[in-house]
Amino acid sequence: MGLRYVSMDESRExxxxxxxxxxxGTGSSGRERSISPDTILSAVASEHRRxxxxxLDNASDKTLEYDALVARVADRVRNEDPRRESDEHRQRVxxxxxxxxxxxxxxxxxxxxxxxxxxxxxxxxxLERDLxxxxxxxxxxx
Numbered sequence: 001m002g003l004r005y006v007s008m009d010e011s012r013e014x015x016x017x018x019x020x021x022x023x024x025g026t027g028s029s030g031r032e033r034s035i036s037p038d039t040i041l042s043a044v045a046s047e048h049r050r051x052x053x054x055x056l057d058n059a060s061d062k063t064l065e066y067d068a069l070v071a072r073v074a075d076r077v078r079n080e081d082p083r084r085e086s087d088e089h090r091q092r093v094x095x096x097x098x099x100x101x102x103x104x105x106x107x108x109x110x111x112x113x114x115x116x117x118x119x120x121x122x123x124x125x126x127l128e129r130d131l132x133x134x135x136x137x138x139x140x141x142x
Contacts, residue, residue, distance in 0.1 A: 041131070042108075052097065055073060
């Protein structure tokens with residue numbers, strides 16, 4: 001078989017078809033669900049992220065306002081230094097969620113975070129719920 005020259009127009013047409021087929025593979029949330037298992041496992045590896053996902057999964061409509069989410073996560077995760085005030089602990093959780101945990105969960109396409117409205121929504125599927133169910137009984141609280 002020889003090589004075939006592809007014109008610029010054919011190349012554009014092929015590219016358009018590839019994009020359309022990717023769009024057709026998206027789920028109901030408009031997102032493609034082909035996330036690697038490593039990404040999902042990394043996303044649920046943190047106690048803060050598991051607490052976030054559990055809070056969202058148990059909320060009505062799988063959605064919480066950011067401040068309510070911070071409160072639930074702060075109540076659930078261990079305070080590294082129990083001598084510190086709970087307000088300090090809550091502030092550390094707030095900062096960690098905003099800068100680390102919510103972006104990682106959004107990158108893994110497990111949550112949607114609308115900064116304008118302050119709403120955080122669980123958009124993960126059965127795999128994420130199953131992982132949370134499997135991991136939760138093995139979490140050791142000191």
